[in-house]
Amino acid sequence: MPGIDQVLFRAMGIPGVLGAGLIDWTSGLTLGTAGQAPHGDHDAAAADTADVVQAVTRNATFDTEGTGGPALEDLIITAAGSYHLIRFVHTAFDSQTYLYLWLDRSQANLAVARLRLRDLAAELVAS
């Protein structure tokens, strides 16, 4: 049964990945990191992506009623040379965490990365 470090290690096997992290979005605290971060600063990447996630989670626009599954699945930011992929980790208990992937746009396949990250998020909490 994998822990945070094992899941981040596996995330580093996703094609085109530069770095990965697990972050609490209400505080920007990194619960774990692997690989590189933009500007070499995992903590700054955590705080900045947490800002983005907060903006999405506090708005009811993205959290519509009547759907059975989890409200939010992932966020994708497409930048000049990279993708930033944010995957919400849904737990049975109360938590506010997401997996973050920094991908090299010339190497990565966004569709593959999304599916692999979805599976890793499920592995992290599957009993």
Place this chain on the structure above:
Amino acid sequence: MGLPISPPPAAPAGLLDRFAAERVTGALSGPHGCFYFLDGAVYCIESTAAPGLGSRLTAAGKVPPQGWEYAAEAAGDRRTGGRFLVEEGWLTQGELEICHLAALLDAAFFALPLLPGATSFTPGTAHWLGVIRPVSTTALLQATARRRALLDRLQPWAAADTSPVIPVGTRIPAATTRRQRRLLDHADGRHTPYELARALGESAFATLLDIRLLAAAGLVQIPPPPTPLPRRRPGACLDGAPAPAAVEHTAPVRQLPLPDVFDTADPTIALLVRLRTALEEEL
């Protein structure tokens, strides 16, 4: 996110920084919580204000209540309670780490700041859960400061923190998030946000934040001030303000400051806005 807010109070971080530098191991008790250290890093925090790992896991149905008690007994002096929960098959290592860190962060918010003179340290004392995933004191202080800034932005609705949560019925269905709807569903007009958080096994910080947001949106009642002084609506103009007597019989309507109005780089204006907010809190 460009809203000017008053800077968080300078954290009296001295004690935690010293503990980190001296790489201490043991338990530090403060008035609002207890910190457990291993080699200067914090690996467990307990606070009476925030639901702990046990409350969160049992409320979510992950661990049966008697199972939690059994884990505490079984861990005994070996301090391996966390590993026991995983070995019993109740949760994965990932779930243990995430839930434990969520509980730790939540407790840190209420246990900090630590005031020198109000603490006692017991060297060598360990927590029965064992060391699951330690956090550096620097990261913990930064994370807590960011959370405080989020809550401080809703300071005008702070009165809602400690009062029973009374939902306000609206004719138009209001846009709320799933968390907020769950809180409104469980609000019975008797329990405070802290009590709701404990009953639901949810983050006390996130609950306070949501209740303040709901109060700001007019979906939760704000307790009336002790003296019925007229309230000024933030953002209203002096000449256009309604007479205080006309609004006295209705629940005070308070609005979030408009970001584009307050988003200014001018330090003088930012100071005036802060002053006005502070004065409004006095009303």
